Every structure is written in C-alpha cells, then in structure tokens.
Amino acid sequence: MAARNTPRSAIEDGVATSDAPTVSSHGTAHMRLQQMKQLSSLLLVSMAVLASGCDAQAPRPADAATQDAAPQKKDQDMSELKPPTADSVLYFIYQRDGDGAVSYKVDGGAIVSYWYGHEFDLNGKHYFTGFGSKSQGEGPEGDDGMMDPEHVAISQATFTRVDKDGKQEWSKPDTDGYVGEFGRLGRADEIDTSRKAQGHATSDGRYVLAVPTRDFMNGEDVQSFAMFLFDPDGKDALSFRQWGYLGSVRVGGDNREACSDGQVMPCTASTGALTFEPATDGGLPSLKVTPSGSTISGPDKVRALGPADAVTYRFDANAGRYTP
Numbered sequence: 001m002a003a004r005n006t007p008r009s010a011i012e013d014g015v016a017t018s019d020a021p022t023v024s025s026h027g028t029a030h031m032r033l034q035q036m037k038q039l040s041s042l043l044l045v046s047m048a049v050l051a052s053g054c055d056a057q058a059p060r061p062a063d064a065a066t067q068d069a070a071p072q073k074k075d076q077d078m079s080e081l082k083p084p085t086a087d088s089v090l091y092f093i094y095q096r097d098g099d100g101a102v103s104y105k106v107d108g109g110a111i112v113s114y115w116y117g118h119e120f121d122l123n124g125k126h127y128f129t130g131f132g133s134k135s136q137g138e139g140p141e142g143d144d145g146m147m148d149p150e151h152v153a154i155s156q157a158t159f160t161r162v163d164k165d166g167k168q169e170w171s172k173p174d175t176d177g178y179v180g181e182f183g184r185l186g187r188a189d190e191i192d193t194s195r196k197a198q199g200h201a202t203s204d205g206r207y208v209l210a211v212p213t214r215d216f217m218n219g220e221d222v223q224s225f226a227m228f229l230f231d232p233d234g235k236d237a238l239s240f241r242q243w244g245y246l247g248s249v250r251v252g253g254d255n256r257e258a259c260s261d262g263q264v265m266p267c268t269a270s271t272g273a274l275t276f277e278p279a280t281d282g283g284l285p286s287l288k289v290t291p292s293g294s295t296i297s298g299p300d301k302v303r304a305l306g307p308a309d310a311v312t313y314r315f316d317a318n319a320g321r322y323t324p
Contacts, residue, residue, distance in 0.1 A: 110137030180245025219258025247321030
C-alpha cells in the first residue's frame with residue numbers, strides 16, 4: 001500500500017499552487033514530463049514488489065515431515081489387531097445378540113455380562129480370552145438348581161491370532177459356557193482396577209492366570225485374586241475343557257469402614273504381593289502371598305506385616321482349587 005500511495009503524494013507535490021511562481025507553458029510541459037517519469041518509475045517499483053510477494057514460495061513448516069508421516073502412522077495404528085469387543089465375546093458364548101450391550105437378559109430370565117479380557121502368549125501363539133458371567137434364571141433354560149443361587153457361572157471365549165492372506169486376524173473362538181462359578185448375591189466378583197492381572201506359563205505348556213478382584217464383607221474391603229488355568233492341550237485330568245476356575249486367593253484388606261477411626265476396633269490396612277513358584281514335580285506352581293501393611297494382633301493391638309507373614313497356596317487336585 002505504501003508503494004501505491006507514494007505516486008499520488010509525488011503528483012501532489014509536483015503540482016503548482018496559487019502562490020507558486022508563474023511559469024511559461026513550455027516550462028509547464030517540461031514539469032509535467034518530469035512528473036510522468038517519476039510516476040512511471042514508482043509504478044515499476046510497486047509492480048516489482050507485488051510480483052515478488054505473489055510468486056515467493058511459502059516457507060515449509062519445520063514439522064512438515066512429521067505431518068507427512070502422521071497419516072502413515074495412523075494407517076499403521078488402524079491396521080494393528082485390536083482385541084475382540086465385549087459384545088462380540090458375549091455373542092460367541094451365548095449366541096444371543098445384545099445389540100451392542102455388555103449385559104442383557106437371555107432365555108429363562110438369566111442375565112449375561114462381560115467380565116474381563118486378557119491377552120497373553122503361550123507356546124508361540126498369541127491369545128485373547130474374554131470372560132463372561134451368567135446369573136441363575138428360572139426353569140431349565142435358566143439353569144435353575146444347577147449351581148449355588150448366590151453364584152454366577154463363569155464363561156469364556158478364547159481367540160487365537162492367525163495370519164490370513166498376509167493380514168492378522170482373530171480365529172473363530174473356542175467357547176465354554178461354564179468353567180466354574182463364583183461371586184455373591186448373584187453377581188460376579190468385582191474387578192479391582194487398581195491392580196494388574198498376573199500370568200505364569202508352566203513348563204508343560206499350561207497357563208495360570210490371576211485376575212485381581214475386590215469384595216466388601218463385614219465392613220472390610222477385601223483384595224483377592226481369582227485364579228484360572230488354561231490347558232489348551234488337555235494335559236491334566238481336570239473336568240473342564242480349556243479353561244477352569246481354581247478358586248480365589250486373598251491378598252489384603254482394609255477395615256476402615258468398620259473400625260470407626262479406632263473406636264470399634266483397631267484400624268488396619270494391608271496388601272499382598274503375589275508370586276508364582278514353579279513346582280518341582282512339573283505340576284502347577286504354588287502361589288506365595290507376601291503381605292505388607294498392618295493387622296490386628298490382639299485386643300486394641302496392631303502390628304506390622306512383613307515377609308515372615310507370607311502365606312503359600314498350593315493347588316489341591318481333589319478340590320480343584322488353590323488352598324493355603
């Protein structure tokens with residue numbers, strides 16, 4: 001804009017005013033010629049400036065290469081195999097379409113729900129297992145009388161990652177509508193999201209899974225692990241097919257809801273570290289729970305927990321579960 005305004009200013013400065021000296025017509029013509037030359041020069045400069053502004057290539061942002069790579073990374077992320085969805089797990093197990101729901105009623109009034117999902121590697125294969133639960137309904141279709149009415153039946157669908165036409169996908173799952181039962185008040189054990197699941201592969205090709213759970217009983221928040229065994233090749237004599245529930249192992253608790261700030265009883269809180277200890281005979285590993293925190297040691301007395309308080313659970317084949 002400055003280049004465009006300059007010629008107009010120059011013209012005004014070159015025009016004679018009323019109090020300027022009188023000049024001849026020849027002098028006036030000469031003056032006008034000089035003004036035209038000045039105007040032409042200024043216009044050429046303006047055009048050059050404008051031309052350079054339009055034709056100059058915009059500088060490439062420093063992160064342009066990153067921006068170019070972003071779509072490639074997005075495509076890569078989209079191509080990664082994601083776990084099967086919770087509603088698809090329930091559909092494969094119960095053959096009932098919940099229209100995207102992860103808990104719904106089926107025949108006999110029983111309620112099926114998605115419980116937990118776990119990915120793991122075993123014997124060179126990659127698996128995903130989705131666990132579900134089914135409450136007791138009414139009549140034969142509701143499994144009435146088939147289990148403890150307080151419990152729910154645990155179910156599972158296990159998918160294997162396979163390569164097909166150069167792409168990874170999940171195989172059609174192996175499913176089982178009953179691998180054991182647990183829970184209280186007709187509900188499955190609650191998942192404890194503050195802790196992580198733990199797994200252990202045995203030397204004979206089986207897999208022991210510990211899923212963190214919690215429950216609230218008698219004013220105490222109880223921490224446990226629900227134990228499962230995956231036996232894809234049927235190496236043991238247990239009654240289940242591929243998966244089986246092996247009971248629950250307690251690892252900690254917090255009685256703050258019942259102790260009333262120490263007015264009713266001493267307030268204590270503890271948690272436990274779970275470790276797998278391989279069996280010397282090649283069987284299932286033992287489970288060692290090493291607690292930390294505090295526990296009641298007597299009337300109005302509390303003591304610290306430590307390694308000396310560790311508890312070992314071993315698998316009882318007759319009972320089909322881990323016992324201390």
